[in-house]
Amino acid sequence: MSIKRKTSGQPRVAILDILRGVSILLMVVYHFAIDLYYVGRLSADLMFHPVVNFLQVFFACLFILISGIACRFSRHNAKRGLLLFAAGLVVTLVTYLFDRNNPVLFGILHFLGVSALLFAALRPLIDRLIPLAIQPVLYLAGAVFTWGIPYRFYNVSYLWPLGFRPWGFGSADYFPLLPYFFVYLFGTWLGVFVAGGKMPGWFYRIRCPFLEKVGRNTLWIYALHQPILMGLVLALDRWILA
Numbered sequence: 001m002s003i004k005r006k007t008s009g010q011p012r013v014a015i016l017d018i019l020r021g022v023s024i025l026l027m028v029v030y031h032f033a034i035d036l037y038y039v040g041r042l043s044a045d046l047m048f049h050p051v052v053n054f055l056q057v058f059f060a061c062l063f064i065l066i067s068g069i070a071c072r073f074s075r076h077n078a079k080r081g082l083l084l085f086a087a088g089l090v091v092t093l094v095t096y097l098f099d100r101n102n103p104v105l106f107g108i109l110h111f112l113g114v115s116a117l118l119f120a121a122l123r124p125l126i127d128r129l130i131p132l133a134i135q136p137v138l139y140l141a142g143a144v145f146t147w148g149i150p151y152r153f154y155n156v157s158y159l160w161p162l163g164f165r166p167w168g169f170g171s172a173d174y175f176p177l178l179p180y181f182f183v184y185l186f187g188t189w190l191g192v193f194v195a196g197g198k199m200p201g202w203f204y205r206i207r208c209p210f211l212e213k214v215g216r217n218t219l220w221i222y223a224l225h226q227p228i229l230m231g232l233v234l235a236l237d238r239w240i241l242a
Contacts, residue, residue, distance in 0.1 A: 013194060015206045016066050017215030023063040024218045025211075028225050030056055035233040041240070060108070060175070061183050063218075067112050068187020071119050072195040078120040085113025087219060094227075095172055106161050107173030109222065114161070114177065115184045126188075135189045143182035 033052075036042040046052070071077050088109030096103035104110075119126075130138070149163045156164040163176035193199055214221065 012216075013204060014208070014212050015203055016069060016194070017212040018206065018208050019062060019215070020066050020218055021208075021211035021214030023059045023066070024221050025214060026055070026059045027063070028221070028229070031226060032229050032233070035229050039233055039237045041233075041237060061180070063108070064112070064115075064175075064180055064183045065187040065190070067115070068119075068184040068189075069191035069194050071116065071123075071188050072191030077116045077123070081113045081116030081118075081120060083113070084109050084116060084219075087223065088113055091173075091223065099172070102170050102172045104173045105169075105171040106176060107171065108175050109219075110161070111175035111177065111180060112184075115181055118181070119184070119188060123188075126185075132189070132192065136186060139182045139186040139189060143179040143186070146179040146182065149178060 030052075033042055033047060037044070037047040074080065088104075088107060088111075091104050091107060091109055126135070146163065157166050160166065160169055160171070161177060163178035165176075194203075197204075
């Protein structure tokens with residue numbers, strides 16, 4: 001079964017912006033907690049509690065899923081991928097200047113950029129060769145089987161964008177292609193139904209202006225939130241010690 005491409009210029013689906021906005025706001029809260037932990041104002045037991053770890057992964061996957069869905073609304077994914085990856089490189093440079101021991105080497109922007117580029121290249125093959133009914137099974141299986149790549153592979157150098165981390169590798173924000181690209185691809189499968197108007201009516205009627213606006217500006221929020229948070233945390237830390 002082939003998939004007909006939707007033309008660009010489709011109206012935005014508000015619930016996607018809402019969910020994206022929720023995800024980015026929770027990411028800001030999570031990074032605020034990390035900053036508090038690094039200055040000794042939050043305990044390790046709380047910071048690395050299993051519930052916190054689960055929520056961090058869940059909302060990160062939700063954000064990636066929505067990004068995959070959004071690809072079905074655009075015919076310019078390669079251009080968008082280059083923009084996101086370039087923004088990721090700027091984040092790498094800034095974080096390297098701030099902390100050379102733990103810069104962001106392959107964070108969410110790098111991941112989303114590469115994923116959009118890969119999908120732009122693979123989209124014709126996926127739509128033509130892989131039946132729509134089989135795609136979710138393949139993507140979910142791929143995510144499950146590549147989640148937590150065995151440690152014996154971790155000494156392979158320069159393959160950390162794929163998930164093969166060498167010993168001593170560190171990245172302040174890390175979203176490798178394995179397993180997360182499969183989550184992204186699952187989103188592109190869902191996007192066929194969302195962009196095609198196949199979801200229930202309520203899906204297209206939900207509105208929340210504030211979260212929609214946040215969801216439409218996630219790139220700026222991601223780029224600016226960490227310097228602001230770190231400045232706030234350092235100011236609070238000095239105020240507490242005063």
